[in-house]
Amino acid sequence: MKKFLYSLRADLLFSEPVSNHTFVLRSVPLSEPGQEPMRISLTCQPGCRLSETFDGQGNKVFLGSIENKHTFFSFCSTGEVLVDSSQRSSFGAAAYYRYPTQLTTLTGTLKDYFEANKVEGAPIALAEYWLTKIGTDFRYQKGVTTTVTAAHEAWELGAGVCQDFAHILLAFLRAQNVICRYVAGLTTGEGASHAWVEVFDGETWIGVDPTHQRFCDDNYVKISQGPDFSFCALERGVFMGAADQSMSAKCKLVEI
Template sequence: MDSLKFHVLYEAKYEYEDVVTSNDNTLKIVPYDGDNQELLEENVDTEPKGYKTRYKDMFGNIVYRIKVIEPHYSLVIRSESSVNVKLKEMEDCMLPCQIEDETFLNSSRLIDVDYFKPIAKELLKSSKSLDDLVKNTVEFVRNRLKYKEGITNVDTSAKESFEIGMGVCQDFAQVTIGILRASGIPARYVMGLVNDNPISTHAWVEFKSPSGWIPVDPTRRKFYNIAYVKFAIGRDYYDTPPILGTFVSKGKGWLKKLTVMVRRID
């Protein structure tokens, strides 16, 4: 099995129009440690520094919670890590494949599987194998959705973005997941970084094959041997936001700058 080693950086800088007396953030900005990834080292911190705890959630995602109580007008959240990403071969199977995983077959808050069953039924007619189904599904989604920012948001469901016909990587991923689940194939949402000059986090899909979880990126039309760096997996976006937090201040706050980097290590 081929593998690639990467140095990974995620840094977000927030600014506030008035003093912040408390800032509490939950972070999923460390590479996933499991499946096709091996986390080699990690360092997560903030400026100003805060009280830090680390744990794994129900999906195995590494989660940091950092609470800053030192008064501040800006906050930097930074993660640096190195990870080994293994390229896993997809083992095909003739449909119907007997692959079980109830968690990633059922509907979730943003993905209504029943809504996509009529579409799945039609795609299954023209698909003999799992490989056929995945590729037919991606082509269908790309023909039905136009990539456009500012139309959808993180709370937009797969059904809504499909009916709008526009969206971003989150929408492409969730619609693809909905169709695959409706076809009887376990599929999960992935958040992380692409390995070719990323400018922000990206969303893609992993489906379960006889050889395990295999990546596919419907937004960029990439299949299987994708050496992206995944930060978190889940049923849909709600299980995977990179930063989720609250702060106490009389003024507003905003993301001033986001810096991400994935660099190959020999």
């Protein structure tokens, strides 16, 4: 078991003033077996009231709105988290986690690679096999993909970030009828948020990190989970205005 202090800050900039901005945030650690968030604080600028609920994936979500015109929006989540990866959750092993999504469809050269390299095995053995294959034949590189890049598109580019590694692994595992899901969260250190995969082995969920080619341990903190990234974005929103939007995020996870 480990105890961490975490912080997560995101800043959105608009190219011109916007108004009637309604948003959803997924920005605090999940509360589940093996992970206990404590003393959580979430603040927004410009200030607004937040209401909290849960989405269909079990993620805590915060809803808010800003009516007045503004050119920026930021939110900051801080707190402590206890993590014990030996106490794994068995909840939520829904059958729909077996099926591909728009971001994890197996097609094109990604499907060709899968057909040429697939093996048979139990879910965890398959996860270990594919994370090794992906780590060998796909490289980490920032700036070549976006949050809407599908697994097969990233594969054709030959490079991507943690989100792409996770989507590719999900595509392979789901093609072999494995129940698996996307996870967004934090790892120890300072920088960007991280993404990995959880595989259901028939009894519990096991975390697998294809970017680093390893299984997850107590150094991983879950923020959200779902079939793919689109269910786990830190922020989703709509507003009135013709502005372009940019977003930057910075995270920190330190053992205490």
